[in-house]
Amino acid sequence: MAGGKGGSGKTTTTLGLGRALSRRGAPVVAADADWDLPNLARLASATDDAREPAGDLPTVIDAVQTTGEIRPDRRAPTVLAAPDDRGGADAGRVLASLAEALPDDAPVLLDCPAGASPDAAAPLRVADRCLLVTPLRRAALRDTAKTAALARRLDCAPVGAVAVRAESAPAGVGELLGCPVLGRIPSAEPEPLSDSSVRAAYGDLARRLVDAHGARWRVA
Template identity: 40%
Template sequence: MLAIAGGKGGCGKTTIALGLGQALGTPTRRSLVVDTDRDMPNLHRRAGVAPTPGIADITASAEPTAVAQPATTVENVDVLPCQTAPGAAIDNAIDSLSRCDGPVVLDCPAGAGPDAAQPLRAADRTVLVSAPTRQSLTDTAKTAAIARALDAPPALTVLVGGDGSVDPSDLLSCSGTVHVPSVSRPLESDRAVAKYVEMANVLAKRNT
């Protein structure tokens, strides 16, 4: 499982989760993108699906892939919204995700608090998402430290916006960086989509 995490809300984590999910998925092995942010549950809006059913509807007899909805804004991606879901439902959903065959991407809450730690505990690796500003990167460094402590070390940094000149590798102790341009339709833009594919290729080389 991949956790998409960052220090600040609004830096583009949800869009990156969907774009990367599309790059990792195939028609026969679809990606599952899961919203774990109860405070700002906006995955369903970006994915173009209803807020329910979602993770609160997962039971012993209803597996995550049976509850998930196919995204309409990206291809080869199913999504699990979390609107109105209690924390216990997120724990239950995360526990059941290990049984999924395809790629699983967790759209995490921002920051380094308990809610952000919840999905990081289950993830194998983390993709750090930040704006290319000192404040955003400083906050993301705290998230990176939590990810390492929870055994989900950063595999890649994604900087959204900027001119590509910022190198966060020393601050975040993560050598791989992909710069995503700021575009009006980031899930449709050829420039942005090419960057999602680049992310998937970097992660594949690192066996993530």
């Protein structure tokens, strides 16, 4: 999940899409790759269908180095938090090691740092492809286009875009980002992941991704 700025909806989309894939029986892993501003575990613990309190969630580095293997649950996403000691670990190496610690047929969603910075490049280098997440504001779209260009340079082609807090998306959005708009997530506050229309939108996004790109995933 990549986007132009913080607050664009990447973390909510990572968890919302992960839960939608879990509802289809997939052994999903959602990993926080934004080590400077980690909030994936906190969001998972704050929403109503989280499995574990945030303090009990494994970190990426501990889950890989301690167990050597991660066995994701098929009932709900396994959330990997950022390491507590982020200064002592190389993000690119840790994220790359997930491929050895996880089953080949498990969808792995990385919640990337915002923008086109070196921090954002680390997860994009190890990912197979990226999903762009953006509000439909001019500045946000412009910054997301820069992130898309970085992803392409790192051989992590954007497969599509998700327009958040939007009921529809103009045709020009796909042209600007160079990929189709695969999902439109309506606005719902204060807890969007508890809203039935938002859950349905993420369910539709999951279906589109599975149909187009999920050939090796274990998904019903």
